[in-house]
Amino acid sequence: MAEINIYHLYPGQLNLYGDRGNMLSLLRRAEWRSIKLNIIPVEPGDNINFANCDLLFMGGGQDSDQKLVAADLKKRKKELHGAVEEGMTIFAVCGSYQLLGSYYITADSEKIGGLEIMDMHTEAGKNRLIGNAIINCTLWNPSKTLVGFENHAGRTYLGPSLKPLGEVVSGFGNNGLDKTEGATYKNVIGTYLHGSLLPKNPWLTDYLLQKALAYRNQDTRLSELDDYMEEEAHKAAIELTGSKKHKRMSSRA
Amino acid sequence: MRNKHKQVTDKGGFNNRLFKIKIAAAVIVGKTLIAATRILGRGGTTLPGRTAQKIEPGLVSKLAHETGKGSLVVTGTNGKTTTAALITSIMKEFGSSYVHNQSGSNMSWGVATAFVEAASLSGNISTDYAVMEVDEGAFPGVVNNLKPGVIIVTNIFRDQLDRYGEIDRIQNTIRQGLEAQPAGGFQIINADDPSLVALAGSENHCRLTYGIDIELPVDHIQDSVKDLKICPQCFNELAYKRIYYAHIGHFYCSNCGYSRPEPDIKLTGYEENRTGSSRLEVQYPGGLLKFNCPLLGRYNLYNILAAISCAFALDIPAKTIICALEKATPSFGRMEQFTYKNKKVVIALIKNPVGANEVLRTVLNREGDLSLMVAINDKIADGTDVSWLWDVDFEQLSSRDIQLSAVISSGLRAWDMAVRFKYAGIMPDLIDINKNTEKALQSALAKTASGGTLFILPSYTAMLEIRRHLNRMGLGKPYWEDK
Numbered sequence: 001m002a003e004i005n006i007y008h009l010y011p012g013q014l015n016l017y018g019d020r021g022n023m024l025s026l027l028r029r030a031e032w033r034s035i036k037l038n039i040i041p042v043e044p045g046d047n048i049n050f051a052n053c054d055l056l057f058m059g060g061g062q063d064s065d066q067k068l069v070a071a072d073l074k075k076r077k078k079e080l081h082g083a084v085e086e087g088m089t090i091f092a093v094c095g096s097y098q099l100l101g102s103y104y105i106t107a108d109s110e111k112i113g114g115l116e117i118m119d120m121h122t123e124a125g126k127n128r129l130i131g132n133a134i135i136n137c138t139l140w141n142p143s144k145t146l147v148g149f150e151n152h153a154g155r156t157y158l159g160p161s162l163k164p165l166g167e168v169v170s171g172f173g174n175n176g177l178d179k180t181e182g183a184t185y186k187n188v189i190g191t192y193l194h195g196s197l198l199p200k201n202p203w204l205t206d207y208l209l210q211k212a213l214a215y216r217n218q219d220t221r222l223s224e225l226d227d228y229m230e231e232e233a234h235k236a237a238i239e240l241t242g243s244k245k246h247k248r249m250s251s252r253a
Numbered sequence: 254m255r256n257k258h259k260q261v262t263d264k265g266g267f268n269n270r271l272f273k274i275k276i277a278a279a280v281i282v283g284k285t286l287i288a289a290t291r292i293l294g295r296g297g298t299t300l301p302g303r304t305a306q307k308i309e310p311g312l313v314s315k316l317a318h319e320t321g322k323g324s325l326v327v328t329g330t331n332g333k334t335t336t337a338a339l340i341t342s343i344m345k346e347f348g349s350s351y352v353h354n355q356s357g358s359n360m361s362w363g364v365a366t367a368f369v370e371a372a373s374l375s376g377n378i379s380t381d382y383a384v385m386e387v388d389e390g391a392f393p394g395v396v397n398n399l400k401p402g403v404i405i406v407t408n409i410f411r412d413q414l415d416r417y418g419e420i421d422r423i424q425n426t427i428r429q430g431l432e433a434q435p436a437g438g439f440q441i442i443n444a445d446d447p448s449l450v451a452l453a454g455s456e457n458h459c460r461l462t463y464g465i466d467i468e469l470p471v472d473h474i475q476d477s478v479k480d481l482k483i484c485p486q487c488f489n490e491l492a493y494k495r496i497y498y499a500h501i502g503h504f505y506c507s508n509c510g511y512s513r514p515e516p517d518i519k520l521t522g523y524e525e526n527r528t529g530s531s532r533l534e535v536q537y538p539g540g541l542l543k544f545n546c547p548l549l550g551r552y553n554l555y556n557i558l559a560a561i562s563c564a565f566a567l568d569i570p571a572k573t574i575i576c577a578l579e580k581a582t583p584s585f586g587r588m589e590q591f592t593y594k595n596k597k598v599v600i601a602l603i604k605n606p607v608g609a610n611e612v613l614r615t616v617l618n619r620e621g622d623l624s625l626m627v628a629i630n631d632k633i634a635d636g637t638d639v640s641w642l643w644d645v646d647f648e649q650l651s652s653r654d655i656q657l658s659a660v661i662s663s664g665l666r667a668w669d670m671a672v673r674f675k676y677a678g679i680m681p682d683l684i685d686i687n688k689n690t691e692k693a694l695q696s697a698l699a700k701t702a703s704g705g706t707l708f709i710l711p712s713y714t715a716m717l718e719i720r721r722h723l724n725r726m727g728l729g730k731p732y733w734e735d736k
Contacts (some may be wrong), residue, residue, distance in 0.1 A: 012482065012490075013483075015644075018640025018641060018642070018643035018644055019643075020643050020644050021640065021642075021643025021644075021673075021676075024643065024676045025676060028676050062421050065483065068488065130637075130638075131637065132637070149637075149638045149639070149640060151638060194638075194640050195638070195639070195640055196640050196643045199643070199669075199672050199673070199676060200669070200672065226681075228681075229668065229671050229672050229675055229681060229684075230672055232668045232671075233668035233669050233671065233672045235668075236666075236667075236668040236669070237668075237669070240631070240665065240666075
């Protein structure tokens with residue numbers, strides 16, 4: 001029986017935007033294919049061995065928690081870099097996506113060093129970028145859409161060699177300017193999208209499962225599932241994002 | 254010099270007259286709009302207040318100042334509506350009059366609408382009190398306008414992050430509001446919420462705290478939400494001697510010594526009666542209150558304690574408090590119960606994971622045949638980000654020995670909710686999806702067995718819609734007739 005080890009990083013601290021939905025999505029879609037999925041919670045200070053990890057999941061956190069996490073994670077920077085180069089999958093959302101870059105400048109002009117896994121940096125902006133978002137994701141050819149919700153003060157700028165996760169169709173993306181959203185390097189995926197992201201974009205869930213299987217040289221073929229509901233939810237989110245009436249109703253604050 | 258002086262006074266008199274005219278105009282226009290929306294059966298609470306405030310921005314501040322005994326503001330994530338309603342029922346029992354935003358419309362315009370409705374046509378208020386529940390985001394602004402003598406903060410949970418950003422920021426907003434309260438005022442807070450204890454209690458204000466002092470039975474609901482279990486003073490992880498739900502309980506920090514204060518008003522006895530009410534024992538500095546209360550759910554225990562604390566701050570006698578609490582009824586859309594063709598219908602607002610888990614606790618405790626309808630909209634008053642649905646422990650619906658005869662998903666985000674049910678382990682064939690809340694309600698009622706109970710769990714604007722459908726079927730009354 002195929003088996004995947006997911007390390008869930010700091011579930012107590014990085015759990016701001018329905019990250020449980022992402023974990024449930026991975027868990028159920030593995031279960032439905034008789035793949036054994038072990039979710040291993042990693043708490044601050046734990047001595048983790050990335051050698052047993054196939055997929056590292058990092059969720060979103062608020063500023064005060066994120067500082068704690070950043071300090072703790074930097075101690076494991078070397079091991080993480082090694083694992084990433086070997087092809088370990090990382091899926092990082094919002095706050096922890098920012099941590100993957102070189103540095104983050106907070107609203108109080110404090111510079112927090114990042115993990116330097118991806119060539120990018122983030123600066124806090126004045127207002128938060130909030131709302132439904134659609135991107136064209138280029139992990140596949142032809143590209144597929146991803147729908148989610150973004151809510152971030154940080155503006156992330158990608159270095160010249162770093163590939164974005166997708167192109168913004170609707171919403172703000174990394175910085176509200178260059179139409180890029182998220183970033184991807186080797187099997188590392190970082191994004192601002194939650195909503196939760198994976199339940200309404202089952203092809204991304206399956207992509208992560210396949211990458212995690214491939215990392216341990218396991219069979220990556222996944223049996224087909226009936227995704228009628230997930231697809232309808234995906235379509236409904238695109239319709240709502242495009243609807244002017246809905247935008248008016250939901251953007252009046 | 255003399256001329257000039259005269260001119261100034263004239264100008265003052267003119268401004269004064271103009272202000273009065275504008276106040277009266279604001280009130281008249283506002284009242285007209287309230288009447289118009291009610292004819293349409295909607296009971297609008299946004300437009301009338303917004304328009305009136307545009308005509309005269311000083312309106313609310315002026316009217317609040319005219320109340321005989323001042324204003325009270327209730328804020329916090331959960332429990333505002335019920336706490337405010339309990340406070341007004343105690344006032345009513347005592348014979349005091351009040352203006353109150355009972356619809357639960359709690360942004361600045363909702364507060365303005367309530368004042369406009371209660372004002373005379375000439376733009377005056379003659380009630381004893383103003384009791385306003387206020388959204389956390391609008392809290393500092395409303396405190397500045399109302400200058401309340403009493404502020405009650407119920408709790409802080411993760412809620413509607415799309416509007417306010419993160420919890421750190423909500424705490425800051427609440428701190429600003431507390432600091433804006435005039436000196437000498439009461440700040441009533443939940444002693445069991447670590448995020449609040451650090452906020453309130455400057456030397457200029459009187460702090461009153463309330464909390465639970467007994468063991469409560471543990472159940473299976475997973476509180477996936479662990480926000481705020483970090484010490485607000487030194488950022489180390491908090492420990493708990495007792496935990497009631499989410500981060501609410503008897504907390505202490507082993508690093509810096511920050512801990513739950515001994516509450517001034519505390520629950521020392523609690524027992525559920527077979528009839529569906531509960532027997533409570535509450536200790537306060539002067540004695541002990543013993544009474545029965547028909548409100549269910551452990552979150553309501555905190556709402557009851559908050560209301561009692563407030564009544565003490567207002568010097569209302571214990572006997573009056575008990576009389577009012579024994580008659581308490583659920584507020585608008587908060588576990589309201591109706592009977593339709595031998596079927597029970599219970600409508601319980603959900604808006605964040607902690608509150609929704611508390612509602613699920615009550616659903617799972619219900620015996621007999623059960624159907625469940627969840628209706629989620631994502632308008633601004635609901636919160637535009639529906640991620641929180643994934644933090645609610647819907648898994649309990651499939652893992653327990655309960656048999657749901659129907660599961661209905663409705664609202665603008667019906668498909669999101671359907672996917673949520675599916676991943677919670679509910680068979681997709683059992684899930685009935687209809688975005689239209691009226692059709693979904695009909696189907697849900699049809700599928701509920703005779704003698705069974707239909708639980709409806711809507712987000713805020715979906716609750717307003719569904720309540721209107723129920724009203725048309727002769728169940729319940731519109732909130733403005735419900736006084």
